[in-house]
Amino acid sequence: MPTALITGITGQDGLYLSELLLAKGYEVHGIVRGQNNPKRDLVRRTVPDVHLHTGDLTDLSSLIRAMATAQPDEVYNLGAVSFVAYSWENARVTTDVTGNGVLNVLEAVRLYCGDDLSRVRYYQASSSEMFGKVQEVPQRESTLLWPRSPYGVAKVFGHYMTINYRESYGMHASSGILFNHESPRRGPEFVTRKVSMAVARIAEGRQDKLVMGNLDAQRDWGFAGDYVEGMWRMLQQPEADDYVLATGETHSIRDLLDVAFAHVGIDDWSGRVEQDPRFMRPAEVDLLVGDASKARDRLGWTPTVGFEDLVRMMVDADLALLRAER
Structure with a gap:
């Protein structure tokens, strides 16, 4: 039975991904910020088979503890301060969580793996907001990033940090550049x-x-339930890479x-x-508007x-x- 650890499990993507992985026979663990987080009960009601751990993307030690307890084969970093409008009101918190939080999760994975970096496959939730002032239509994996919000800037940092850990340490670390995806759980x-x-x-x-x-x-709006399938497919590939997920x-x-x-x-x-x-x-x-042809060709992913x-x-x-x- 493979084991997955999910940050941001209380959000729409975390809930849909948990359901998907449980249906595939995974043991699923999730990190929830704060002992009395009101969304903890939401997770327990929606996906009662998930094992929950208290942790914070800004606290490396809590992430290391969660890694040691969960012993994951796959880590999905979905956690972020994800409301773009709020990022102007509190750019510092957005940067600490959405940007530096990625570095903390990557470092926790690296330390957990030790000399065997093949032990864990890592997924980073990148965002179409990184394209911002778009330099190409449609946007694809190679399009120049030009973010126009503190949120977008923080996502760019996390995106390139993921690439850096992949290239520096040989980690199986992939980023999904997901365009807007919605659901009744939004x-x-x-x-x-x-x-x-x-x-x-x-x-x-x-x-x-x-x-x-x-x-x-x-x-470019799609359904969140479709997009978590793409996340999982990225981590099943023999080589890590970055993929746009979009409807076009x-x-x-x-x-x-x-x-x-x-x-x-x-x-x-x-x-x-x-x-x-x-x-x-x-x-x-x-x-x-995204060009998901790479995901379609290599992952066999299409929105439904x-x-x-x-x-x-x-x-x-x-x-x-x-x-x-x-």
Whole structure:
């Protein structure tokens, strides 16, 4: 039975990845920050067979202890301060966790492996936000990185640190450059979930308006459940490498609103959505769309859930949550 250790297990990717690995017969361990983290119960309810350890990406000693206890064959570093807007408000914390945290996990893996660096295969959650002010359309593994947020800068540091450990120590360390991937498990602060929750509330008569920022930003949106399959496939390869995971399609925030509102029978949402400069980024990322041909050719990975089905899935899930509260 292979063993996996996951940081960031309380997030949507961590939960989907845990389910995937358990279904494949893995013993799964997860690191949760803080002894009284309220999300610990979420993990226990969703994936009760996961073994949880207390740890922190900024505390190398806690990561070393978790490695020694879990004895993993694979390590998936999904932990981060991942809300881009927050990274401007607290760039230092974002840098410490999302950037320096990667170095800590890599170092914990290296120290755990000792002279046998083939003992562990490592996955780093890189991000399409690293492309920022895009220099090429679509973006691929070789595209110049030009991040436009503290979050993106921190992700670039972690990405190149992963490459450095692979090239310096021969570690089987791969990075997945994942474009936006969403699900009903997405946090309410993210734009897709903000929209699906608001649309559900408006449909149920519990909310009148949705306040948004830039409606013209374009993203490549896929389903998180598809993307964790790609993470796992990367670590099954004989050689470590970096891969873009994306749908290859781009949609605007307006497209997102069109599909979400239409799903609840509202064709004209113009009177229900307001724009507020407070929700605008200081430096916007206007267009992200990925070329996942390398992942398709080498990993056999393709997304299975399209944009419209994804949006409808999220709205339906939020409607179900609201109706369960009655």
